[in-house]
Amino acid sequence: MRRFAARSLALLTLLPSFNAVAQDFDSIEITAQQVAGNIYMLQGSGGNIGVSIGDDGTFIVDDQFAPLTDKIVAAIAQLTSNPVDFVVNTHFHYDHTDGNENFGRAGAYIVAQDNSRKRMETDQVLASGRPQEAYDEVGLPKITFFDAMRFYFNGSTIDIVNTGAGHTDGDAQVYFREPNVIHTGDMFVRYGLPFIDRNNGGTLDGMIDATWNIASLIDDETRIIPGHGQISSRSDLLAYRDMLSVIRQRLRDAKAEGLSFAAFMESEPARGYAPNNDNTEGWMRMAWDEYE
Numbered sequence: 001m002r003r004f005a006a007r008s009l010a011l012l013t014l015l016p017s018f019n020a021v022a023q024d025f026d027s028i029e030i031t032a033q034q035v036a037g038n039i040y041m042l043q044g045s046g047g048n049i050g051v052s053i054g055d056d057g058t059f060i061v062d063d064q065f066a067p068l069t070d071k072i073v074a075a076i077a078q079l080t081s082n083p084v085d086f087v088v089n090t091h092f093h094y095d096h097t098d099g100n101e102n103f104g105r106a107g108a109y110i111v112a113q114d115n116s117r118k119r120m121e122t123d124q125v126l127a128s129g130r131p132q133e134a135y136d137e138v139g140l141p142k143i144t145f146f147d148a149m150r151f152y153f154n155g156s157t158i159d160i161v162n163t164g165a166g167h168t169d170g171d172a173q174v175y176f177r178e179p180n181v182i183h184t185g186d187m188f189v190r191y192g193l194p195f196i197d198r199n200n201g202g203t204l205d206g207m208i209d210a211t212w213n214i215a216s217l218i219d220d221e222t223r224i225i226p227g228h229g230q231i232s233s234r235s236d237l238l239a240y241r242d243m244l245s246v247i248r249q250r251l252r253d254a255k256a257e258g259l260s261f262a263a264f265m266e267s268e269p270a271r272g273y274a275p276n277n278d279n280t281e282g283w284m285r286m287a288w289d290e291y292e
């Protein structure tokens with residue numbers, strides 16, 4: 001887990017232009033796992049993909065990187081003969097939406113929170129320093145929502161909700177009610193300290209509030225598809241929320257005591273949760289600035 005954290009954060013912080021660095025997508029395999037009932041999770045490179053299959057068609061959550069689209073479509077074809085009708089983006093980040101133009105061209109409707117569409121309309125720079133170019137019209141969400149929307153699809157009620165700005169200002173969680181599966185997007189991840197995109201409306205306060213909102217939507221039987229990492233439970237989500245809350249309190253206490261950032265880092269503010277290394281320091285710097 002720790003090694004994965006270091007690697008993914010290094011990717012975000014050390015490679016400001018992901019496009020310029022060839023990732024070897026040829027070697028990526030897409031794996032599929034049944035989560036519950038008609039809901040599956042696909043993993044490859046980038047954010048986890050949720051898939052709902054059934055008589056109405058195919059509904060997916062996030063679409064990873066464009067070079068993987070053919071493999072993703074092939075993996076879905078192992079589950080159902082119905083093509084993808086809807087792609088919900090949990091937020092605008094490239095590792096969740098880069099496949100949009102391919103799926104849009106193939107006829108899928110893309111759905112997202114309205115702020116995410118706005119960010120996809122123009123060039124962005126993530127808080128990691130990584131630029132993300134605007135998508136062509138075909139890759140933009142044609143259907144957007146503000147607070148919540150509901151699908152009745154494949155025999156289940158699918159609530160798509162915005163639980164407030166947290167990871168970005170346009171996050172969506174997708175709750176498949178009857179199979180009791182929720183895809184949280186990057187509001188909840190399993191790689192350690194979560195990336196918070198302060199350039200694009202993300203805040204630690206908002207993320208903590210959002211995790212509480214998500215926890216109140218679901219129950220102990222709910223299976224959670226996190227933005228990255230393995231299938232989780234509500235208690236995992238609550239432990240993650242506790243981690244963020246404890247670290248925030250340490251930050252606030254340090255500010256109240258008038259500590260310098262260097263002195264704060266010497267106190268090992270992520271103790272119990274993450275090593276006191278460069279990645280942690282980068283994360284703390286970002287959070288520190290939020291409480292200035």
Ligand SMILES: [Zn+2]
Pocket residue numbers: 091093167186
């Ligand atoms: Zn993200």
